Amino acid sequence: MRRLFLNIISAALFYSCTQPIILKNMSVEEEGYFIFGKNNSRNNFENVSITEYLQPLWISETNGSQANNSVLIYGKYLFAADLSGRIYVFDRNEGKQLGYEKFPGAISANPVIYKLKLFFVVNEREEKYSTFIHFDFINGKILSEDMISGSVGNELLLLDDGIVVLTDLGEIIKYNLVGTRLWSTKTKTTTQSSPVSDGKVIVFGNQKGEVVIVDCSDGVIKYKEKIADSIESGISLDGSTIYFGDKLGKLYSFDIDKKKVNWKYNTGSNIKSMPVFDTNNVIVGNLGGAIFSIDKSSGKKNWMVTTHGVINTAPLLTNSYLYQPDLNKKVHVINKSIGEIIKTYDFERRLKLMPVYFDGIIYFGSDKGEIHAFQTFKMN
C-alpha cells in the first residue's frame, strides 16, 4: 500500500514536471521542413523574393543550446532538439511550447521527420555509445532503439527507404523506416561532415580529406580518395556535383560521377559551414568571418564580404538575399548579386542555428536555446 502511494506521488510529480510530446489529430500529409538543409541535397535555397526587413514575431527557449543545425517544421508545429537531450515542440505561429521529451545525453544532429515519426540520435552521457531512437510523436512513445558506437554530430539523411546515420567515428548506418538496422559500413576515419544523397549514393568527407561515396542499397564503398585537407564542413549536392570546404579554407566543386575536381577556390580560412547554392552560384562562409560567392561553372569569385565575426553556420539563400548568421551575435542580410551587406540584425546571444524559411517566416536560433521567429515580406 505504502509503495503504491509512493508510486502515485512520484508519477504525479514526474508528470507535473514534464510535458510529453503527444500531438493528436495530425495528418501524415502535412507540409514542412523535415530534414536539416531542407532535402537530401541540403542547398537550403528558397525560391522566394523577400525584402531585407524582418519583423520579430516571437522568441521561445529550449533548456540547452543547439549545435549548428536547425529547427524542423511539421504543419503547425516546430521541433527543436537541444544539447541537454531534449526535443521540444512549439506552436510555430505563436512560439508557445507544447511539450518536450528528455533523454540522458545530448542531441547534436537534427532529428528527421517521417510520417508522424521522429528519428534522432542521443549522445549518451558517461557512455561511449549513442542511441538511435524511433519516436512516435502522436502517442509520445519510443518505438525502437539501437545502440551506436561513439557520437553522432553529423546530420541524418531521410531516404525513400530509410534513414542514414553517419557517426563521428566514420561508421555509416542505414535503418529502415521502422528503425531496424539494415546495414552498416565502417570507414575507420573520424568524420565531421554531414552526408548528402541523390537516392543512389551517399557522399561525405572525412578528416583525412577523403571524399567517400557509399552505395545506398548495401553500404558498399564505391569511392574513397583524398581530395582535400581535413573536411569538416557540411556538403551540398547539386546534380552530380558536390560542394564542400576543407580545413585550409578551400572550397571544392567535385563531380561524383566523373570522380574529379571541377575547381577549387581558396577562401583563406577553415570552412565549417555548409555551402549553399542557387542556379548560378555557390556561397560559403569561413571561420575567419569572410563570405564568398563563387561562380558554379568557372570557380571564379563573384564577390567576397568580411563580417569580422565567425561563420560556422550555413545561411538561408533566397532569390534576393542571403541571410547569414554570425557567431558574433548578428545576422547579416547580404545582396547576393553584389555581396553588399544590406542590413545587420543584432541579437543578444551568439547565432547558432541555420535559418529556416517556411510559410513566410524565418526561424533563427541563438545561444541558450533561443528560437527567434521573424515575419518576412515579399518584394514588390
Place this chain on the structure above:
Amino acid sequence: MNWRKYLLLVIFIPQIISAQYYFFGRNKVQYEKFNWKVLRTEHFNIYYYDDFVDLAEIGANFAEEAYQELKVKFNHYINNRIPLIFYNTHIHFQQTNTTPGFIPEGVGGFFEFMKGRVVIPYLGNIDGFKHVIRHELVHVFMTSKIYNVLTDHRIDTGRMPPLWFTEGLAEYWSFDWDTQSEMVMRDLVLNGNFVRLSDLDAVYGYVIYKEGQKFLEFVSEKYGQEKILMIMENFWRFVSFKDNLAFTLGEDFQTIDNYWSYWLQQDYFPLYEKNYPHFVMSKKITNQGFNFDPAYYDNKGKREIYFLGNQSGYSSVFKMEYDPESEDFLKPEVVIEGEKEADYESFHLMENSMDLSKTGLLAFITKSLGSDVIHIYSVAEEEVLETLRFDELITIESPNFSDDGKLLIFSATDRKGFSDLYIYNFVDLELTRLTNDYYEEKDPIFNKDKTKIIFSSDRTAGIYERKFNLFNFDLDSHIISYLTNVDANISTPKFSPDYKELYFTCDYNGTYNIWKMDYEETSSKTITQLTNFVTSVYGFTFIDDNTIVTSAFEKFSFQFYNLKLNELGIDSAATLTSNFIESRSRWDAKKIYIPSENDRLVYEHEYALDYAVGQLITDPVYGTRGGALFTLSDLLGDERYLFYIYNTAEVQSEILKYFNVALTRISLKERSNYGFGVFNYAGRRYDIRESDEFFYERVYGGFFELYYPFSSFQRLEAGVSVANSDKELVGELITRKSLLVSNSLSFVHDNSIWTSTGPVDGSRFRVLLGYTSDIKFSNVNYYSFIADYRKYFRLGLRSALAVRGAFFVNHGKEARRYFAGGSWDLRGWPRWSIRGEKLWLSSVELRFPLIDQLYINFPFFGLGFFNLRGAMYFDAGSAWDTDYKETLGSVGFGLRINLFNAIALRYDIGKKIEKNFTEFQPKLFYQFFFGWDF
C-alpha cells in the same frame, strides 16, 4: 629573448604561500604611481601607463592577430572586449593589485578568471611579449569555449580540464617548439624524470607546460590535429577527463599513455649517439641548490669562484675556493645574503646579473625597493663600496667591467620598456646610453682596448630575422655592425684570457652549447662548436686558457661543471658560416592602427562585482536569519568596497535591534594603503575572553586604518576607531554604555622563508602600542602592548630550530583578556582555556621533514600524502589579571601536513608541565587541529 626567466616558476612556487598570514606577512608594495590609459581595439581594452605606448601598440597588434587566429582554431567567438593589462617590466608587474598574492619572478603573465583579465609584463623582448600574449589568450579562449560547451549542454560549469592540458594547450597553440622546451624534455626523458600521463594530474610547475605541449603535438601527429578541439567539444560528456581523452582518441587511456611514452623515447633516446650529459665531459663541482653566473678571481694566488645561488635557501652571492690538495672546490660560503633586507630584496638568479673585475670588484644586481640597483663589492675589503641606482632604469642585467675596472657596461630597461645598452664611468660618475630602440640588447662585454662593445641582440634583420646574433658597437662612431649572422641564437659572449678568441653559447643543435670564433681575424665568418651536451650550458667563466667552469642544466637542476677544453675531443666539430650578404639593418614591429584619438582614454575606475554571497536560514527555534556580503573592485584592483549586511532577529519586532551592517572602502593604489568604513553590529555575544559571559551588545561607529610599507619586509600600521558600545549582560539588569576610541600603532617585520607547513628561516616580529578609552562615560580605559618575536635558525634545507617569545598586556579599566592554550601556543592545554589581561608565551620547536611521499594504492583508487613533517617542541607561558598565577608548559612531538597549499593539519602528542612548572602530567595528551607553525 631571455628564455631562462620562465624556468623560475619551478623554483619559487613554494614561497608563494608565504603571503600574508595572521598579523605578520611580507608586503606587496606599490612603489609606483601608475598613470593608466586605455587603448580600445576591436576585441580588447588595452591598459597601459606612462611611456609604454609604443610597445602597448605593438602588443595590441599581437593580441588582435592572435584573436583572429584563435577564433578559427577554437571555432569560437568572444563577444565582450577582453581586458589586457600591460606592465613595462616584471618589477612593475609584481606591484599589480589585480591579484592579491605575491608574484614570483618566473611568472610571465596570467589570466585571471573572475574578471577575465589578462595581465602581462614586458620582459624586454618583443617575441617573448608576443608569446605570452598568445599564451594567455589561448587560456581566455579555452576557458570561454569550455564554459560554453558546458552551458550549451546545461551542465555545471564548475570544472575545467587538468592543468597540464590547459597549460600545454596554451603553449602548443601560442608558439613553436623552442630551445628551452627541447632542453626540458630532453632532460626529463633521458634522465628518467618524465612523468607519465596517468600521473601528470598531480604535478605542478614548468614540467606540465612542456609535457602538456609535447603531448598535444603527439596527439596531432598520431590521432590528428582536429582531435584537440574535439577533446574540448566532448568535455561535457564525461566527468573524468581521462574518459574524455580515451573516448575522443578512440583508445583506452593506458594505451594512449604507452604510445605517448614510446613516441617520446623514439624521439629522444637516439640523441645519445652524438650528444652526452654534462658529467661525461666535465666534472661536477656543486651539488646543492641552483647556481648561476660563475666568475673566477685569482685572489693573490687563491683560486676563487664567486657566483649567485640559493644553496642557503635565500638567493645570495657565494664564494667557492679551490683546494689544491684535494684538487676540488671547497664548500661554498655566503658572501652577501639576499632576500632579508630591502637593499637585497631579491637577486635575479636566472638572469646574467653578476661580474667580477680583474681588480677585485664584484658588480651584482638586486631588486631594491621599486627598481634594480647595482652593488659594487670589494673582494679585498669584503664590503659593499657603493650602490648605483638610476632613476629612469627599472631593471638591470648583464653587468660587465672593463679590464681596468673603470667602466661598467650593462643592459637595462627604461620606462618605455626598451632594453638597451648603458655604460657607467666610475671616474666621471657618468651614465651614458648607447642604444635606444625596442630591440633587446644583452650580455655586453668590452673588447681588449675598450673601443668596442660586443653584445647579443635580436636586432638581426634579413634572412635570420629576430635571431639573437652577436654585434659590435663602435664606441667612437656609435655604429652597430654584425659580428655573426647565423640561423641560431647566440648569447653570453666571453673572451678567452688572451682576447684572441670569442667564446659563447649557441643553440644551433637544439640546446645551448659552447661555441667559439676567432675574434682577431676580422674576415672570419665561421663559428665552431666545442661541446655537444644534451642539455644547455647557461653561463661560463675561464679559470685559465684551458679550463672553463660552466653553469649547466641537468636533472632539473643548475650546477657547476669543470671543463677542460683540450679533453673535449669532439670528433666532427660543427661549424656555421655567417651570411652577411642577406643581412639587413633593422626590422620593424607592426603596431595596431588606431583610427581616432577617442580610442586612447585616461583610465577611469571601472568597477565590477568580485564576490557576492547571501544566506537565509530558517529554523523553528531561532526563526529566520539572513545576510549577504558583496565586494567590488575596479578593473586594476586598486580600489575596493566591501558591503556586509546581516540580521539575527528571532522575532519580527526585533529586526532593527539585531541589524548588522558594515561598509568599508580600501585603497591599494599607492604605497600607503588605507581603509575606512562605518559599521553597526548588534546581537547576542559570548566573549571567549571572559568566562561564561553572555551579553547583548550594539556597537556602531567608524574606523580608519593606514599601512605604510618601508619595504617588502617591514611596515608601519596605524588605526583609529570610534565606536559607541551599549552592552547588556544577559540574565542581569546591568547595562554598560561607552563611547570607545581606540588607537593603535604597530611595527611589523617579516622576512621568513617557508616550507610547506611554516617558516624555516628568517625572523618575524610585531610591536604594538594601543590605547582604548571611553571618552563619554569613562567606563572603559586601558592601554595595550604586544611584543611578539619569532626567529628561525635553519639547520638544513628543510629543517630548522624555531623560537618564539611573546608578551601581551592590556591594562586598565575593563581591559579585555588575551587567551591561550591549544595547538597554536601552549600545546596540550585546552584550547583558549588560559585567559588573562597579561600573557606571556615562549616556544622552542625543532622542525624537520619526516616523510616526503606516502602513497597508498587501494583496489580502486590511490591516495597520496606529500611532505609529512615532524616537530619536537617545548612551550611555556602564563596568563593573569592582577596577580601572577602559575607557569604552565608542555613538551612533545607532532606531525604536520599541508593540504592543497590551503591548510596545514597538526597532530601533537606530549605531556603538559603542571603545578607551576614542577611536574609532568601522568598521561600523554593527544591534540589534533589545523594551522601553520608559529
